[in-house]
Amino acid sequence: xxxxxxxxxxxxxxxxxxxxxxxxxxxxxxxxxxxxxxxxxxxxxxxxxxxxxxxxxxxxxxxxxxxxxxxxxxxxxxxxxxxxxxxxxxxxxxxxxxxxxxxxxxxxxxxxxxxxxxxxxxxxxxxxxxxxxxxxxxxxxxxxxxxxxxxxxxxxxxxxxxxxxxxxxxxxxxxxxxxxxxxxxxxxxxxxxxxxxxxxxxxxxxxxxxxxxxxxxxxxxxxxxxxxxxxxxxxxxxxxxxxxxxxxxxxxxxxxxxxxxxxxxxxxxxxxxxxxxxxxxxxxxxxxxxxxxxxxxxxxxxxxxxxxxxxxxxxxxxxxxxxxxxxxxxxxxxxxxxxxxxxxxxxxxxxxxxxxxxxxxxxxxxxxxxxxxxxxxxxxxxxxxxxxxxxxxxxxxxxxxxxxxxxxxxxxxxxxxxxxxxxxxxxxxxxxxxxxxxxxxxx
Amino acid sequence: xxxxxxxxxxxxxxxxxxxxxxxxxxxxxxxxxxxxxxxxxxxxxxxxxxxxxxxxxxxxxxxxxxxxxxxxxxxxxxxxxxxxxxxxxxxxxxxxxxxxxxxxxxxxxxxxxxxxxxxxxxxxxxxxxxxxxxxxxxxxxxxxxxxxxxxxxxxxxxxxxxxxxxxxxxxxxxxxxxxxxxxxxxxxxxxxxxxxxxxxxxxxxxxxxxxxxxxxxxxxxxxxxxxxxxxxxxxxxxxxxxxxxxxxxxxxx
Numbered sequence: 001x002x003x004x005x006x007x008x009x010x011x012x013x014x015x016x017x018x019x020x021x022x023x024x025x026x027x028x029x030x031x032x033x034x035x036x037x038x039x040x041x042x043x044x045x046x047x048x049x050x051x052x053x054x055x056x057x058x059x060x061x062x063x064x065x066x067x068x069x070x071x072x073x074x075x076x077x078x079x080x081x082x083x084x085x086x087x088x089x090x091x092x093x094x095x096x097x098x099x100x101x102x103x104x105x106x107x108x109x110x111x112x113x114x115x116x117x118x119x120x121x122x123x124x125x126x127x128x129x130x131x132x133x134x135x136x137x138x139x140x141x142x143x144x145x146x147x148x149x150x151x152x153x154x155x156x157x158x159x160x161x162x163x164x165x166x167x168x169x170x171x172x173x174x175x176x177x178x179x180x181x182x183x184x185x186x187x188x189x190x191x192x193x194x195x196x197x198x199x200x201x202x203x204x205x206x207x208x209x210x211x212x213x214x215x216x217x218x219x220x221x222x223x224x225x226x227x228x229x230x231x232x233x234x235x236x237x238x239x240x241x242x243x244x245x246x247x248x249x250x251x252x253x254x255x256x257x258x259x260x261x262x263x264x265x266x267x268x269x270x271x272x273x274x275x276x277x278x279x280x281x282x283x284x285x286x287x288x289x290x291x292x293x294x295x296x297x298x299x300x301x302x303x304x305x306x307x308x309x310x311x312x313x314x315x316x317x318x319x320x321x322x323x324x325x326x327x328x329x330x331x332x333x334x335x336x337x338x339x340x341x342x343x344x345x346x347x348x349x350x351x352x353x354x355x356x357x358x359x360x361x362x363x364x365x366x367x368x369x370x371x372x373x374x375x376x377x378x379x380x381x382x383x384x385x386x387x388x389x390x391x392x393x394x395x396x397x398x399x400x401x402x403x404x405x406x407x408x409x410x411x412x413x414x415x416x417x418x419x420x421x422x423x424x425x426x427x428x429x430x431x432x433x434x435x436x437x438x439x440x441x442x443x
Numbered sequence: 444x445x446x447x448x449x450x451x452x453x454x455x456x457x458x459x460x461x462x463x464x465x466x467x468x469x470x471x472x473x474x475x476x477x478x479x480x481x482x483x484x485x486x487x488x489x490x491x492x493x494x495x496x497x498x499x500x501x502x503x504x505x506x507x508x509x510x511x512x513x514x515x516x517x518x519x520x521x522x523x524x525x526x527x528x529x530x531x532x533x534x535x536x537x538x539x540x541x542x543x544x545x546x547x548x549x550x551x552x553x554x555x556x557x558x559x560x561x562x563x564x565x566x567x568x569x570x571x572x573x574x575x576x577x578x579x580x581x582x583x584x585x586x587x588x589x590x591x592x593x594x595x596x597x598x599x600x601x602x603x604x605x606x607x608x609x610x611x612x613x614x615x616x617x618x619x620x621x622x623x624x625x626x627x628x629x630x631x632x633x634x635x636x637x638x639x640x641x642x643x644x645x646x647x648x649x650x651x652x653x654x655x656x657x658x659x660x661x662x663x664x665x666x667x668x669x670x671x672x673x674x675x676x677x678x679x680x681x682x683x684x685x686x687x688x689x690x691x692x693x694x695x696x
Contacts, residue, residue: 042576043572044571044573047565050560051558051559054560345556352515352517352550353548353549353550353570354541354548355572355573356545357541438512
């Protein structure tokens with residue numbers, strides 16, 4: 001016979017995630033509930049509590065707001081960090097394996113996934129050919145950046161990569177000649193519009209460097225929630241041509257677009273995106289192309305390191321915000337102690353007409369807990385709203401779709417906070433209970 | 444004196460008076476000391492029969508309120524005996540004295556001490572908030588009955604802050620009666636009232652105590668109120684001057 005103790009972890013593991021989360025929240029809020037039951041049992045507190053709240057409406061509102069702001073801070077940090085992590089992970093989703101010239105993985109990852117401009121050495125045609133020739137490779141695409149149009153990156157690549165990134169196009173068709181381009185969802189150019197690429201990017205961009213070469217927009221990608229929404233995707237051949245280089249194909253197939261390329265006529269690309277048929281194959285390719293003349297890495301892993309850093313920052317800020325929360329609560333409880341002096345006479349009256357000590361204790365405690373609970377709920381809402389506003393600003397700035405949503409960690413934090421402060425609130429209640437009734441009665 | 448017969452009609456056979464029966468008080472060698480060990484009050488001997496009424500008078504600061512707090516069990520008694528019937532307050536811990544007050548004592552204060560946000564009926568039924576569930580309905584009923592008898596509509600939802608001083612003090616009396624106490628204690632109940640309201644309240648207070656044979660002890664400057672109780676004692680400089688000893692209840696008509 002198996003003992004129930006041995007079965008508990010199995011039962012727990014068998015529960016759906018939401019049930020586990022609810023149980024975790026309940027476990028955290030349980031101390032406050034048990035305490036409430038013990039303190040309030042047998043009493044009708046509501047009428048006097050309501051009176052107290054109405055009488056001290058302004059002070060109550062201020063205390064409540066202070067708690068709300070401190071809870072909002074913690075909630076906002078938790079929710080914001082998760083939103084940024086999820087958003088950036090989503091942006092890296094399509095980038096299984098990246099091969100680049102040896103250097104900084106971080107730089108290459110930021111350049112390829114987030115289109116952050118960087119000076120990178122080029123990989124030659126031989127390497128591209130070796131990768132593209134592997135039977136386990138599903139997709140090998142050059143990603144050639146460096147040109148721009150009014151701040152939007154012009155990225156040379158292949159049609160399969162565009163399809164990989166966007167699925168079906170939102171409108172129009174795939175580029176078929178070197179002068180056609182696909183626009184990201186947020187690019188302010190409509191189908192049929194023409195643009196001339198500038199060499200370089202940002203302040204270093206040279207508008208006239210590429211003469212009168214013009215692209216025409218023939219298709220548009222759907223929204224991906226990544227920086228690629230602001231990019232212009234063009235055939236990689238055109239990028240080479242514009243720079244006066246060979247275009248990857250021999251004289252007999254000059255108008256051909258996309259692979260296979262002639263290694264001898266392949267001018268180079270800073271980044272190759274590789275997608276293999278299986279996870280195992282991806283790992284094999286990563287090992288195979290981490291060599292003298294190339295490096296291969298998982299953008300997800302590099303991003304994970306960034307997330308680790310972000311998590312550390314969040315932890316530091318989290319500790320600070322929790323400290324703020326505790327300080328505010330201690331301040332509010334200290335304020336409550338002063339407040340109970342103001343109402344000491346009424347409390348003494350209750351004692352004088354026979355109310356048990358615990359009744360007065362329960363009244364003061366539940367007053368504090370009502371402020372804490374109301375402040376916490378308000379704080380959760382404010383925190384989420386603030387995180388949503390900040391997320392929208394981040395999305396507008398970076399084009400990485402950041403969505404801050406209420407999550408279980410915030411609810412768990414709030415539940416634990418309520419429990420902790422309901423224990424702390426015993427103190428002012430206890431102090432009130434020990435006041436001298438006869439002295440307070442005389443006022 | 445036959446006070447009961449002078450009461451207005453509604454007082455007779457009311458539920459407020461349903462369970463008549465006061466409690467006798469016996470004090471022996473009571474000594475209450477202040478923080479520095481100064482004697483605040485000394486009462487060598489006092490016996491009050493159940494159902495009797497007593498006025499306590501004396502200048503401010505003489506120890507009248509101390510006397511009232513001591514027999515209500517709200518003060519630590521340094522030495523001596525304070526005994527209500529079989530309940531020896533001087534031997535009880537604080538929690539026992541609170542329980543005693545809850546069960547047996549009705550208290551009326553000088554400035555009514557009502558909860559301004561609550562209605563008259565809720566104030567009158569205040570003790571129901573901490574009473575055992577089985578007693579709550581009875582307390583509400585008695586509070587409402589007492590209000591009605593004192594001329595205040597228990598169905599009114601007006602907050603008590605909108606009532607006159609005399610009305611508020613009558614609500615406080617109704618609150619004191621809601622637990623059907625054997626003992627009524629009052630501290631200057633008429634001090635903040637105009638003459639007419641004071642007379643009305645004095646008549647109601649003494650009348651409601653007497654019909655139910657509650658023991659009434661009232662600290663008061665008000666000579667009209669003093670003259671309507673069975674006895675008056677003086678406290679001066681923390682000592683009982685005269686009128687101590689045995690106080691019997693009046694014969695009921």
